[in-house]
Amino acid sequence: MRRTILSLLADKAMTETQLAAALGLTEGAVLHHLKGLLESKLIILAKKEPEAHGILQKFYRASTLSFVIDLDKMPQEISRYFFPINIERIRGVISALQIVTRSRDHISSPMLESLADLLARNLVEVAENYEERDVDLDREKFTVKLYREALLKSLSGEEEEIQHLRKELDQYLVA
Numbered sequence: 001m002r003r004t005i006l007s008l009l010a011d012k013a014m015t016e017t018q019l020a021a022a023l024g025l026t027e028g029a030v031l032h033h034l035k036g037l038l039e040s041k042l043i044i045l046a047k048k049e050p051e052a053h054g055i056l057q058k059f060y061r062a063s064t065l066s067f068v069i070d071l072d073k074m075p076q077e078i079s080r081y082f083f084p085i086n087i088e089r090i091r092g093v094i095s096a097l098q099i100v101t102r103s104r105d106h107i108s109s110p111m112l113e114s115l116a117d118l119l120a121r122n123l124v125e126v127a128e129n130y131e132e133r134d135v136d137l138d139r140e141k142f143t144v145k146l147y148r149e150a151l152l153k154s155l156s157g158e159e160e161e162i163q164h165l166r167k168e169l170d171q172y173l174v175a
Helices: 002-011 016-023 027-039 083-101 109-126 139-155 160-174
Strands: 045-050 056-062
Touching: 002 016, 002 027, 002 045, 002 056, 002 109, 016 056, 027 045, 045 160, 083 109, 109 139, 109 160
Parallel strands: none
Antiparallel strands: 045 056
């Protein structure tokens, strides 16, 4: 739920009421999540506006354009929940590469897991290069830029699975 709230607040500042309506939750449930996100400094209070009835509306927004999860900084019991996301990411990348290269090669589960881990680590490293820097892109363009740079960094490695993918790409680029 907090990831969804972050996604909404990355696009525009919203009030508890607006978030509750968008998420189908009570304002109390939204407030609970907002407190956790504020404590973690993942969101900020963007502005306060008085309503016609004198009630002060608080607008929240995400504190950054994109959030990258560093699994090495999380307890293992929590980081394991993100492993399937990393697997899905690399499956998408490999599927796209196979479409482009017209390859029907199958990739083993250990190789897939290794690539997923490599991409996730490189994504963290690339994102760290943008900390404290202003970026003149919208959220989606910036996120795609991060992924592109992380993928290029991953493809430059010497690991066996990377060499395999590069071989497929080289065959396509030569053809």
